[in-house]
Amino acid sequence: MTSGRAGANLAAIASALGVSAATVSNALSGKGRVSTELSEKIRVKAEELGYVPSIAGRALRTGRSGVVGLVLPDIANPLFPQIAQAIEKAADAAGYGVLIADSHGNVAKQTQAINRLIERGVEGMVVVPRRGTRIGNVDCPVAVIDSPSTPGNTVSADHWDGGFQIGRHLAELGHRNVVIIGNNPDSNVQNDRIGGIRSGLGSSAQTQTLWIASLEKRNGAGCPLGVAQKVMQGSTAFAAVSDLHALRALTELQRDGINVPEQASVTGFDDLIWAPVVTPALTTVRMDMAKIADLAITALVRSIDAEDRPLSGGVVADISKVAMELIVRRSCGPNNKKQAANTTSTAGELAS
Amino acid sequence: MTSGRAGANLAAIASALGVSAATVSNALSGKGRVSTELSEKIRVKAEELGYVPSIAGRALRTGRSGVVGLVLPDIANPLFPQIAQAIEKAADAAGYGVLIADSHGNVAKQTQAINRLIERGVEGMVVVPRRGTRIGNVDCPVAVIDSPSTPGNTVSADHWDGGFQIGRHLAELGHRNVVIIGNNPDSNVQNDRIGGIRSGLGSSAQTQTLWIASLEKRNGAGCPLGVAQKVMQGSTAFAAVSDLHALRALTELQRDGINVPEQASVTGFDDLIWAPVVTPALTTVRMDMAKIADLAITALVRSIDAEDRPLSGGVVADISKVAMELIVRRSCGPNNKKQAANTTSTAGELAS
DNA sequence: CTGAAAGCGCTTACAG
DNA sequence: CTGAAAGCGCTTACAG
Numbered sequence: 068m069t070s071g072r073a074g075a076n077l078a079a080i081a082s083a084l085g086v087s088a089a090t091v092s093n094a095l096s097g098k099g100r101v102s103t104e105l106s107e108k109i110r111v112k113a114e115e116l117g118y119v120p121s122i123a124g125r126a127l128r129t130g131r132s133g134v135v136g137l138v139l140p141d142i143a144n145p146l147f148p149q150i151a152q153a154i155e156k157a158a159d160a161a162g163y164g165v166l167i168a169d170s171h172g173n174v175a176k177q178t179q180a181i182n183r184l185i186e187r188g189v190e191g192m193v194v195v196p197r198r199g200t201r202i203g204n205v206d207c208p209v210a211v212i213d214s215p216s217t218p219g220n221t222v223s224a225d226h227w228d229g230g231f232q233i234g235r236h237l238a239e240l241g242h243r244n245v246v247i248i249g250n251n252p253d254s255n256v257q258n259d260r261i262g263g264i265r266s267g268l269g270s271s272a273q274t275q276t277l278w279i280a281s282l283e284k285r286n287g288a289g290c291p292l293g294v295a296q297k298v299m300q301g302s303t304a305f306a307a308v309s310d311l312h313a314l315r316a317l318t319e320l321q322r323d324g325i326n327v328p329e330q331a332s333v334t335g336f337d338d339l340i341w342a343p344v345v346t347p348a349l350t351t352v353r354m355d356m357a358k359i360a361d362l363a364i365t366a367l368v369r370s371i372d373a374e375d376r377p378l379s380g381g382v383v384a385d386i387s388k389v390a391m392e393l394i395v396r397r398s399c400g401p402n403n404k405k406q407a408a409n410t411t412s413t414a415g416e417l418a419s
Numbered sequence: 420m421t422s423g424r425a426g427a428n429l430a431a432i433a434s435a436l437g438v439s440a441a442t443v444s445n446a447l448s449g450k451g452r453v454s455t456e457l458s459e460k461i462r463v464k465a466e467e468l469g470y471v472p473s474i475a476g477r478a479l480r481t482g483r484s485g486v487v488g489l490v491l492p493d494i495a496n497p498l499f500p501q502i503a504q505a506i507e508k509a510a511d512a513a514g515y516g517v518l519i520a521d522s523h524g525n526v527a528k529q530t531q532a533i534n535r536l537i538e539r540g541v542e543g544m545v546v547v548p549r550r551g552t553r554i555g556n557v558d559c560p561v562a563v564i565d566s567p568s569t570p571g572n573t574v575s576a577d578h579w580d581g582g583f584q585i586g587r588h589l590a591e592l593g594h595r596n597v598v599i600i601g602n603n604p605d606s607n608v609q610n611d612r613i614g615g616i617r618s619g620l621g622s623s624a625q626t627q628t629l630w631i632a633s634l635e636k637r638n639g640a641g642c643p644l645g646v647a648q649k650v651m652q653g654s655t656a657f658a659a660v661s662d663l664h665a666l667r668a669l670t671e672l673q674r675d676g677i678n679v680p681e682q683a684s685v686t687g688f689d690d691l692i693w694a695p696v697v698t699p700a701l702t703t704v705r706m707d708m709a710k711i712a713d714l715a716i717t718a719l720v721r722s723i724d725a726e727d728r729p730l731s732g733g734v735v736a737d738i739s740k741v742a743m744e745l746i747v748r749r750s751c752g753p754n755n756k757k758q759a760a761n762t763t764s765t766a767g768e769l770a771s
Numbered sequence: 772c773t774g775a776a777a778g779c780g781c782t783t784a785c786a787g
Numbered sequence: 788c789t790g791a792a793a794g795c796g797c798t799t800a801c802a803g
Contacts, residue, residue, distance in 0.1 A: 076780060087790045092782060102788055122540045123478035124780030127795045132475065133539070134518070141504075145692050148500050152493075155521050164518050164539045166486070169507050187486070187516045188474045289695060311696060314666075318697040321673035340497050341693060343641060344663060345670040428796055439774045444798060454772055476796030479779045 075116035084112055095120075126188065134164045135367060136184035136192035141171055145311065145339050147195070150212070153360035154193055161368050163190075174200055181205055191367045198254055208370035210363040214255040215388045222362040222387055224354035226259035227266075229391035230308075233334050233352055234267020236393060237304050241402035242268070242332060246297050247276045248307040248316060260308045260336060275302075279312060292316060295323035298331050303402045310335035310342050310351055317345065317398065328400030338394055347397035358389050427468035436464055447472075478540065486516045487719060488536035488544035493523055497663065497691050499547070502564070505712035506545055513720050515542075526552055533557055543719045550606055560722035562715040566607040567740045574714040574739055576706035578611035579618075581743030582660075585686050585704055586619020588745060589656050593754035594620070594684060598649050599628045600659040600668060612660045612688060627654075631664060644668055647675035650683050655754040662687035662694050665701055669750065680752030690746055699749035710741050 077095075081088040086105070094101040094109040095118075101109070126132045137154050139147050151167070158165045168184050170177035177197050184192055191208040201219060202209055210221040217223075237245060247264055249257045265274055277297075283290055294305060294316050305320075307313035313335030320327055327333055327347055335342060338353035429447075433440040438457070446453040446461040447470075453461070478484045489506050491499050503519070510517045520536050522529035529549050536544055543560040553571060554561055562573040569575075589597060599616055601609045617626055635642055646657060646668050657672075659665035665687030672679055679685055679699055687694060690705035 077782095078780075088780085089782080089791080090789055092780095093789085096782085100788070105788085119538055121479070121780050122538065123475050123484065124795090125782075126475035127473070127479050127779090127797085128781045128783080130795075137519075144500070145497065148496070151503070151519065152521055152523070155519055159535070164535070166516050167489075167503065167507055167519050169504055171504070183511070183516070186471055186474065289700065291698070311693060314693055315696045315698070318670065318673065318699075321670065322679075322698040327674075341663060341666055344667045346643070346667070346674040347670075348641065429798095430796075440796085441775080441798080442773055444796095445773085448798080452772070457772085473796050476779090477798075479781085479795085480797045480799080482779075 075113070075118040076121065077118075080109060080112050080116060080118060083116070084109060132188040132190055133162065134166050134187070134189050135364075136166045136168055136181075136187075136189040136194075138168045138170055138177065138180050138184065138192060138194040140177070140195055140197045141169070146337050149356045150195060150360070153356040154364065156357070157360040157364040161364050163364070163368070170197055173197075191371045193363050193367060198251070208367055210367040210370075212359060212363055214259050216259055217255045221366055222359050222389065224359060224391050225388040226256050226391070227263035228388075229336065229352040229354070229393075230260040230263020230265075230306075231267035232263075232391065232393040233306055233336075233350075234264040234269075234272075236267070236350070236395065236399070237306060237332065237334065238268050238272060240304075240332065240399065242304040243271060243402070244273045244302045245304045245306055246294070246302045247274055248279065248292070248305055248312045249276055250279045250308065250312065252278055252280075257308045264306050279315075292319055294319050294331075295325050298325050302331070304332040304334070304399075306334045308336050310337050310339040310349055313349055313351070313398075314341060314345065317349070328398055329403070332399040332402070334399055342394075343396065345398075350394065350396045350399035352391045352393050354391050355389050362387060362389070427465070427470040428473065429470075432461060432464050432468060432470060435468070436461060484540040484542055485514065486518055486539070486541050487716075488518045488520055488533075488539075488541040488546075490520045490522055490529065490532050490536065490544060490546040490548075492529070492547055492549045493521070498689050501708045502547060502712070505708040506716065508709070509712040509716040513716050515716070515720075522549055525549075543723045545715050545719060550603070560719055562719040562722075564711060564715055566611050568611055569607045573718055574711050574741065576711060576743050577740040578608050578743070579615035580740075581688065581704040581706070581745075582612040582615020582617075582658075583619035584615075584743065584745040585658055585688075585702075586616040586621075586624075588619070588702070588747065588751065589658060589684065589686065590620050590624060592656075592684065592751065594656040595623060595754070596625045596654045597656045597658055598646070598654045599626055600631065600644070600657055600664045601628055602631045602660070602664065604630055604632075609660045616658050631667075644671055646671050646683075647677050650677050654683070656684040656686070656751075658686045660688050662689050662691040662701060662703055665703070665750075666693060666697065669697065669699075669701070680750055681755070684751040684754070686751055694746075695748065697750075702746065702748045702751035704743045704745050706743050707741050714739060714741065 077088045077091050081091045090101055091109050094106040095113060122133060135158055155165050166184060166187055166189055168180035170180045174197055177200060185206055193210045194202055195212045196202055202211055211219055212223050213220045214223050214226055245268055247261055249261055251257060268274060292315060305316045307316060313333050317327055317333045320331055325331055335349045335351040338351045342349040342351045429440045429443050433443045442453055443461050446458040447465060474485060487510055507517045518536060518539055518541055520532035522532045526549055529552060537558055545562045546554055547564045548554055554563055563571055564575050565572045566575050566578055597620055599613055601613055603609060620626060657668045659668060665685050669679055669685045672683055677683055687701045687703040690703045694701040694703050
């Protein structure tokens with residue numbers, strides 16, 4: 068906040084023009100208390116001197132930093148880049164800069180990250196909480212992006228509806244025996260998605276849930292999911308709560324000689340970067356990140372403006388859930404008994 | 420930068436204790452000009468009042484914002500999360516906050532992003548430039564992370580060496596006919612990697628390069644790479660310059676009935692999140708992001724300290740390239756003529 | 772060891 | 788329409 072690396076400050080412009088700093092300030096902020104001609108002269112001079120306003124000076128005077136924080140549980144998570152990008156864009160449009168913080172690791176780190184952000188003077192923050200964390204008692208407005216079923220949530224995708232769309236799509240393709248693949252049964256987001264999938268499939272469908280975390284605890288990280296076996300046992304579709312798990316299922320099926328989508332359909336979630344790239348391309352569901360970010364930032368800014376330098380901050384209350392969009396790609400085909408039976412033997416030949 | 424949401428500022432502590440603000444400042448900054456007992460009393464009082472120093476006040480006085488910028492060409496790129504995370508961590512360790520900026524789109528956006536960062540008072544910035552961009556004439560120290568062969572580069576992975584390790588590994592496994600998969604021939608990073616791969620394979624190997632961008636321009640986005648056909652024509656390995664392209668090749672091979680690694684090996688680059696998760700797990704090469712980030716931030720901070728509020732900034736000069744680490748996983752096996760010949764017919768059956 | 776004073780750059784009532 | 792003055796919170800010589 069050295070401001071004038073380029074040298075000029077308000078006073079410099081003022082003295083160069085023989086006017087007061089107050090007038091320069093008024094002219095540049097365009098509040099209209101200065102004559103048009105003088106304003107114009109000041110603007111030109113400012114440009115000429117390469118004037119860059121000092122955020123520090125302004126912040127000190129107004130108590131506003133023009134910066135919000137973004138707390139992410141794990142920046143390396145493949146979904147968060149989308150969030151970060153959307154938040155940055157929305158914040159920028161609202162005139163705010165974005166300071167990032169990674170709550171990587173544990174809840175203590177999250178609290179620490181939040182505190183550091185406060186020390187750095189953020190006016191508010193958007194936080195994507197760690198699993199099972201409640202954000203309480205933060206000294207500034209907070210918008211929480213999590214899951215509609217999480218208390219204190221501000222905005223999020225309608226994960227349940229996303230699941231419902233997937234489930235309905237599979238049902239329409241004729242799938243009646245579906246394996247749902249989740250990672251962690253403690254995740255609100257995952258449970259919302261799974262609930263939606265089940266509901267979308269309808270009561271006539273058989274479902275079972277494969278929890279990767281439990282499986283890996285038993286068999287070691289990176290162990291096979293055993294999806295090919297599920298196909299032998301009659302399952303015709305795999306609905307994963309993330310494109311990452313869908314990818315895992317897809318490649319394991321292929322490696323074991325099962326044709327996707329002829330013998331088994333695979334769906335994911337989130338439209339991650341590889342979804343359109345793999346063969347066959349993944350059917351998935353996408354959240355409208357831009358909209359979520361807009362809502363989060365709008366709510367945050369409203370709260371910041373409403374408070375207008377109070378002594379206590381707080382959590383912005385529940386607002387809305389954003390619809391998800393189904394993206395149908397080739398990994399998902401009709402359940403065709405004859406073909407499935409047909410290819411089982413071929414698969415057998417190849418698998419060994 | 421409202422500082423005292425919690426209320427207390429230096430003056431409040433001072434008057435509560437009947438001392439001067441200067442003394443409080445000295446005590447809290449620990450520069451040792453205050454008696455131990457008084458220091459302790461001040462520290463306790465500060466804690467009690469929930470004192471949070473005003474960055475704005477300090478910044479205005481010292482001319483230092485304690486913030487650096489991070490400019491990324493596309494936050495949604497799967498590799499950048501790792502960069503962002505590492506930079507955030509390194510900056511945090513050095514006492515700096517990180518303001519993010521996305522130069523998404525074009526070069527004009529990049530310039531604009533840089534300017535906005537300057538307006539926000541960053542003391543320096545780390546930039547991962549857009550392809551083919553030179554960063555010049557920025558009003559603060561800049562560390563550039565790109566490729567050793569890019570002029571003005573500050574730190575980066577040794578992409579050539581990473582390629583070399585991949586190439587040598589494939590050569591040791593007996594591969595003599597390798598397809599290199601790149602995206603864009605204009606990328607310094609990709610060219611470095613490809614040069615390394617060729618060199619690692621040695622002069623006895625036949626190589627050809629498949630440029631995805633050109634292919635897609637002819638055949639449309641998401642078109643098949645035709646990798647199975649390459650196998651029929653005698654290629655036994657595919658070395659991609661990114662795990663994303665490796666994944667594309669892998670799934671396409673599997674979909675076309677080619678067994679990986681028995682009939683063809685596949686390697687990637689960057690150890691992206693799915694590399695260990697797919698079946699077979701991808702052999703790849705990883706950059707030491709933590710080290711790269713440390714070097715970038717160290718160089719940046721040194722430059723910031725050296726300048727100590729000059730009128731001109733500039734680019735931190737060339738420094739170093741960081742070794743890459745080969746990660747061998749199952750996607751990569753020995754070239755075994757007999758087995759390859761053996762499975763070709765099976766592949767043929769399935770392919771149609 | 773402690774304090775009084777000045778000043779970083781800005782904005783905002785308030786006077787004129 | 789324009790200006791003089793005060794003050795946001797901090798740190799840093801300088802005196803004592």
